[in-house]
Amino acid sequence: MNCNILTVVLACTLGVVMAASGGCHRTDEPKAESKKASGEEDKHGHEAHHGGCLNAIELCSVGHAEVKLEDGVLRCWFVGGENETDKSVRVPDEEIRLTVRLDGGEEKPLVLAAKPIDLAGEKVGDCSYFEGAADWLKNVKRFVATGTVQCKGKERPIRIEYPDGYDPDDQPDASAGGGH
């Protein structure tokens, strides 16, 4: 009788231990999925180091424009592709001309001027940070801006979708398996 009880207790103990260790694996996956779905993390896990939104330059692997709108000033940092969003990407442009389409469909021009980061040793023509200000930006909550930038040896189109960010892999016609 006692032996039977001991066997049951040992079996239960082993079961609890195995369930606990197995449970760890099972719970991790849904967590990652739910995080992604709820948008807590940026697309593909990229991190916006200035608290802005990341917009891929053509492809995620080329680079990103991290954009932040504060008090009518649009701040734009050109940063690396993939997970290298903490590294700046310098561009030779002295200014970047954007066409901003507001929520209502109205289009406005906006010029972002190079603002070299002194501590990084940047200068105009070799700069990763740009700023553009306009009064009409003060009340803007959402827009899509397009333009071009010289990035990594060639002129590339940029598309800024504020505040959600732009990722070509998320577009409806994007081919499957975006290389992430």
Added chain:
Amino acid sequence: MSLWRIILKSLRQHWLSSSLAVFSIALGVALLVSVVSLREQAHNNFTQVGLGVDAVLGPKGSPLQIVLNAVYHLEEMPGKIKWTYYQKVLQEPLVVEGIPFCTGHSYAGFRVNAIDGRFLTDFEYLPGKHFSFRPEDGGEGKPFENRDEAVAGWEVARALGIRLGSAFNPVCGVRAGDPVHVNDRIRFVGILGRTGTPHDRAIYIPMTAFYTLEGHGADVAGMAVDEQHREISGAYLKIRRLPGGALHPGIMDLKYNVNQSPEAQIVVPTEVLPNLFSIIGWVDKTLLAIALLVTLLSALFLLVALLSALRERRRDLALMRSLGATRRTVLGLVLSESVVMAVLGGVGGFLLGHAIVAVGAAFIRVETGLRFSEMYLSWADVFLFPAIVVLGLIVGAIPAIQAYRTGVLKNLVPVS
């Protein structure tokens, strides 16, 4: 006869199995208490305290290595930064204060750091706390003023028996066998009061002493006066804070801007040190798992002890029932016995665990200068006794139910 006397008598009757069960519980609990306590204290030391350094300006390289070297006086700095760049960072409106330093020297196993004199007078090693030379704080003497003067941290002075006026020759390096600056005799003019931080484990000399040590060559000696070519290992930075005391969020932009430079980087200790735990996290998780398994095994041992005691006591229990004890009394008796043994093991484990923490804390304090206390109460201590009582009840449930079902007539039948 009261319930407690019956329990004590039973424990005495089966003293060997009972004491072994109590001892095994004590071991499991001690392991759990000590592992959790040391783990929590290590985590607090490395992540919450920050040791008065909001950020470290250091050379390019591993951020963890920079923090360990600059703040904990371990490892080596991966390079140097230019004084002119440090001055540029100081101009940033977000930077309230900077304390430059040069590492890379040692004496008798302790680091010898050249540092700006304001470190000893103005620097807050913990919020609101400055270094003290007052005897009531364990210090004596005064901050260094001249090139050939030094100040010893409390632990260094204690370990090496340093007195004011005694002198030493710094070693050019931090490894055994590194060359000694034989012609540079530096005299101790101050001993810092105990801070309970890694700062207790270093010797501090003026920046000029570092540059002009014999053997450093003319180029380095020139850095003492030539700011354009001067190099430093790094600098402690104090960052402007918000009214509530939190770091100004602009530190993220400042960090990003500096980190894009090929010359230097800003490292925030409270950001980097959790990485250390993610690297070594498996160690404490493994220890915690072992502690839990030992506790589980000791619970099983307690179960076995109770079952074997019950087997021997069937006749006694039947006798008790025949004398008027109810089934519930018998059930309560066995459950109480289980809880008493578990609590005895818990008390023993609590004391043994804190004894282990005391030994470990003393060792860690001497080796690293980190603030570890044997009196620290961890979450394991808080939940220990309720958990032990529950464990005793769970383990005691099976033998208690068996005792509850004990048949009076069957077990009172003469054995011979």
